[in-house]
Every structure is written in structure tokens, then in C-alpha cells.
Amino acid sequence: MNFEKISILGLGYIGLPTASMFAYHGVQVYGMDVNPKVLEALNQGRLHIHEPGLLEFVHNVINNGKLVVNDFVCPSDAFIIAVPTPFYGEKLADLSYVKNAAEAIVPHLKKGNLVVLESTSPPLTTQNILVPILEKSGLKAGEDFLLAYSPERVLPGQILRELVENARVIGGINSESAQAGKDLYKIFVKGEIITTTAATAEMVKIMENTYRDVNIAIANEFSRLSERFGVDVWEAIKIANLHPRVNILNPGPGVGGHCISVDPWFFVESAPDLTKLILAARQVNDSQPDFVVNQVEKILGNLQNKKIAVLGLAYKPDVDDLRESPAIDIVTKLSKLGAFVTAFEPFKLDFDLKYGQMAQNLGDAIKETDLILVLVAHSEFKNIDLVKLKNLSNTNVIYDAVNIWDKPKLEDLGFQIFKLGVSEL
């Protein structure tokens, strides 16, 4: 199949790099987003998200006219849906964005078109949700138009490279749809492209993230067990991972982001009778912020009027993504217990923190505080000169939830350092 014009609905972390990549490879791309701020930023030559290398890339294709952004859908050979799939209420999948995007395609759908859903979605979404909406066009799915599901598995911070190099799975509602999806993505994908059914591709994506979630949960439990038994979990994991068939992940203050903390709920919602382990893992990871807050209380006692400097709010190191971040949860909980929290997030200085205040630099965050609480292992924090850290702050108490700094070194400098998974308090 040939693709001269492609529409991408949703210009976020996934849609914008994907749109730019197709445009860079010579396809005429129409990017569509419902958020006026996204379009305004792009039209002014700015980006609403942080991703290394993306700004120049987007500039290039907007300037040469290969990427055009709009708030409406344009007729195209293929339509890609890359809108959010968050959860709502009791951790239920919110498919309203996917449904709205599909509805917006209906008036433009023509015979021979291909529609691809990229948004992470519960099993059978393509067949049970998208087919009925798209068939409102009067066209038959799999015959008049083709329909596939292709999940995105890129790593934020490495999106432009991984989009091209990663293996990509494309599941069709029939084999013609899967093949058309393969024809589309081979425009830029250099990794292996595997075709399968839409339901398999949906499962693959959620299985990957659930696998990671369960493994982080076990690392978090190991950290609690290590504290109980007077063991340093970081050392124990390092040694255990020397075993050729063991790869334990790192414990931490919880699991966040748009994927790992969300996707396992899609399984729990779809099949509650079959997901006891997955649910337990989610509960362990979701309780980790409370665990950290409890540790801080044990160090500082009553938190009323205590000052706490939080380093890092992102859900993982070196990204500006704060969605579902456990660090925000921890800040909220500390503030509600009466603490004054000052947070420093180098990737999002202007973040509108509901509870607590934002510092514009490290010095301002830690200069007057009762405790430095490290929640994200940003490189900027990792590489800090510890003597400088000592000079910048009035406190000598640190709680490190991500094993970022060397304990003996800090102790030599006169710090009292507590680490997640090391010290039973």
C-alpha cells in the first residue's frame, strides 16, 4: 500500500515525534490536536513537551511544509490515533479520547484507507470500540477500510532513536490490515516489524508494562524485607543480579508515568477474576509513597511546620513528565501532615505544585530545611559535588529513596543519611 498523506490525531509525546518522523521521510503529514495550547506552541516554533532533539526535528518539517498542524482532521490515506488513555474513578480505562478521535475520522474515511490505533488500550478495544465507531462511515472494517493496532514502546528521552530502531508489533483485525500497517511503518522503522492480530498486539503492550510493574513491586517488597533484616537492599540486588538468570529491578518511592502505573489496571478491569498477582503488585507500588512518608515521619517526628526539601518530581530520571508521579503524591501527603515542602524539579521549574512551593534552583530548595528528600535520580543530582551540597544547606539530614549518593562519602562530610531499603527506622 502507498501512503502519500497521513493524519496523526494527538500531538503529544508519541504523536508529535511520530508525525515528524513520517514527515521527515517525505510523507505529507497532517497533525491534529484538540488542545489549542499545543497548536499555538507548535505554530510559534515552541514545543509543549521536552524530548531531546525533537525541537529541531519538528522545526525542520514544519518549515518545509511536510508537517501541518490543525485542530481538524484532513482527508488522508492513513489515520493514526495517538491520544491519551488515562484512567478515571476506580482505576477504569478512560477511552473517551480514543472514541472522540475515531468519531472525528468517520466523516473523512474513504475506501482503501488505513486506521491505526497507537494508544495503549484494554484488550479488544480495536475490535469492540473502534470497529463500530468507524463503521458509522458506512464502510466495512477489514474490507472497505483496514484497521490495525500498533502500540508504542519508546523510552522518553530516547524517543527519536527508539521510534526508528525498536521492533514494532502491528496487529490487524485481519491479515490485510496487519500488512497495510507494516507497509506504513516501514517508511521509517528499521527494527523488526512483526504482524499479528489486533488483540495480540493489545495484550503485548499491557503485558510488557505489567511485567515491569510486578517486578518493581517485588523489588519494593525486597527493600522492606531488607530493612527488617538489617540488610542493604541495593547491595543484595547487585549481588543477586550476578546470577545469570536473575534481573531484579530497583526499588523506589513508587511507580508513576503514563504507562506502567496505568496499564496493569486495564487487565484488572477487564478480568478481575484472573488478576490477583497483578492487583497485588499495583497495591504494593501504590503504597510506596505512604511508606516513604512514614519513613520521613520516623526521622523528623511530627511533621507540623517541618521544612522538607524535595529533589525531583518527575516520575523517573531525566524526563519532564510528571504524570502519575509518586513524588507528587509524597509532596501532597507531607504537606497535608503539616510540613512546608519546597520542591526542585530541574525539568519543570514552572510546575504548578498544588501543595508546597517550587524552588528555581537547588540552593533555594535546600538552603533552609530540616531534611533533604531525594525522590528522583536525575543526572543533575547524581553528579552534584557533595561538598557543594553540604555548603548550600543548613541541614545534615538526608533521606534518599533512589540510592543516588554514596553513603560513606556523605557520612564523612557530616551528613546523617537514611536510605530506602537500608535503614529500619
Ligand SMILES: NC(=O)c1ccc[n+]([C@@H]2O[C@H](COP(=O)([O-])OP(=O)(O)OC[C@H]3O[C@@H](n4cnc5c(N)ncnc54)[C@H](O)[C@@H]3O)[C@@H](O)[C@H]2O)c1
Ligand atoms: N508517553 C509515552 O512514553 C508513551 C509510551 C508508550 C505508549 N504511550 C501511549 O500513547 C498514548 C499517547 O500518549 P502520550 O504520552 O503521547 O499522551 P500526551 O498526553 O502527551 O498526548 C496526547 C495528545 O492527544 C491530544 N488529544 C486528546 N484528545 C484528542 C482528540 N480527540 N483528537 C486529537 N488529539 C487529542 C491531547 O491534547 C494531547 O496533546 C497513550 O495511550 C499512552 O499510554 C505513551
